[in-house]
Amino acid sequence: MSEPQAQVEETAPDEVVPEEQIAFDVGEFPGGARSAIEAVLMVVDEPVTDVALASALELPVEDVRGHLAELEEEYAAQQRGFTLRQVAGGWRVYSRSDYAPVVEKFLLDGQQAKLTQASLETLAVIAYRQPISRSRVSAVRGVNVDGVVRTLLTRGLIEELGAEGEGGAVLYGTTDYFLQRLGLQSLDELPALAPYLPEVDVLDEIAEQGRG
Structure with missing residues (x-):
């Protein structure tokens, strides 16, 4: 009588093995969660929702909303040339309307x-x-x-x-x-x-x- 063979688990040919997810803790970044949010906002082509930001950064949605509000207030207090705006259900960085004349001159008159x-x-x-x-x-x-x-x-x-x-x-x-x-x-x-x-x-x- 032959001895039972050990079973070996194999991946089926059509089974997709997910790639290893990027692991990080936003709290370990030099600027914390707020800087991480800024980094994402700087590369988006369209407004991104607070839910999407929370999912990407693995943070509670309410925390993300609080950080967004603080960033918006900080930009205004520091009179930065850019601000955060909520458009089409999402957030994105825009140049501040106060500087529209200089931006328009640069883009329209200086770029012919x-x-x-x-x-x-x-x-x-x-x-x-x-x-x-x-x-x-x-x-x-x-x-x-x-x-x-x-x-x-x-x-x-x-x-x-x-x-x-x-x-x-x-x-x-x-x-x-x-x-x-x-x-x-x-x-x-x-x-x-x-x-x-x-x-x-x-x-x-x-x-x-x-x-x-």
Whole structure:
């Protein structure tokens, strides 16, 4: 009679082994939790919720909200050139409105480089389909537009118009400065798009496919 063989646990071929999670304690960082929150806010492209921050930093949501409020008060007290704003259900660092004139002069008067073809195409999609999310613009153009959208925001040609429902994607539209640059009184004066882009009627279908 043969002896029973020892059972060896093996990973099934189709079983995914999760990567080791990054371990840290925000309390051990030089600036603590508040500095950790700042570090995250400096790299986000869109407003991030306090719940998402709490999850990433492994902190209670109420603690994160308290840190955000303290940071906002600290920036105001120190008259910093930037502030924290709650937009579209999330938080993000913005330049303070008090310094809008100098920022506008630097960006608009001091940066006269022409828009690239990619920027012009992205701006056209936003102008004709606004309000529209970044993901839908990407779906229409077939490429990632994150960098281009940041450029258009910096140039003051587009702006955030809110979000798609509660906690949804940020929606973008053109600004009054966009109309000024084109010499238009309103968006109603934009030329008809159909003669130049016959497939305009299927843009929404393309965008939906890109989201699927």
